[in-house]
Amino acid sequence: MAGGGVPAAATAATANGAGGTLLACPDCDLLQRLPPLPLHHAACCARCRAPLCRHKPDSLERTLALALAAGILLLIANVVPMLGLSVAGREAFTTVLGGVIAMWREGSQVVAMLVLFAAVIAPALEIGCLLLVVLAVRRPPAPHWVATLLHGYEFVREWSMIEIMLLGVLVALIKIAELATVIPGLALFVLGSLVFLLAAMAAAFDPRVAWQRIEWAADGAVGGAEAMR
Structure with a gap:
């Protein structure tokens, strides 16, 4: 899983609607769930691929x-x-x-x-x-x-x-x-x-x-x- 890509868990959580934090995409307003992100990874919108958030340690x-x-x-x-x-x-x-x-x-x-x-x-x-x-x-x-x-x-x-x-x-x-x-x-x-x-x-x-x-x-x-x- 690349540092700037979308974690597989994020895509799965969005599709299943289980677990994670609800977040609306700032570009397309799609409401989706985000699981805890691994270190130095980012999550993107499942629909428009806009960046949603990045895990910042400490x-x-x-x-x-x-x-x-x-x-x-x-x-x-x-x-x-x-x-x-x-x-x-x-x-x-x-x-x-x-x-x-x-x-x-x-x-x-x-x-x-x-x-x-x-x-x-x-x-x-x-x-x-x-x-x-x-x-x-x-x-x-x-x-x-x-x-x-x-x-x-x-x-x-x-x-x-x-x-x-x-x-x-x-x-x-x-x-x-x-x-x-x-x-x-x-x-x-x-x-x-x-x-x-x-x-x-x-x-x-x-x-x-x-x-x-x-x-x-x-x-x-x-x-x-x-x-x-």
């Missing part, structure tokens, strides 16, 4: 470690200087937040708010949501508010654009390289590392594991009804 532990590391890097990136300019013997350094404040004072309030949200607030919310989710589901059943955090994580993840800010900074550096000496700060390298760390964090996280560990109100009602019998 997802919660790896995600927790990467999220903690990303949180530390984000804190460092917003505290230490990101860039410095040297003109006529004078040097000036600024941080990410310092750049936002400078744009606000120069009249670019909209751009300043976008940079603040996309480069500072959204990454912080992305890391914070994932940390809370992972910590909450480590001991199932997880409280129902974890579902809200999972939805929020998907939303803020789309707005986390540190890499876009870095591209803009690099373009600006090329334009002013002839007018002043550019001094890269520690935060510039930290933000570059953070881009890869956030990508690794998202790749390691398996939301299917988190959804399966949430305590739903319907489950509690069923359990209470059975206890009264």
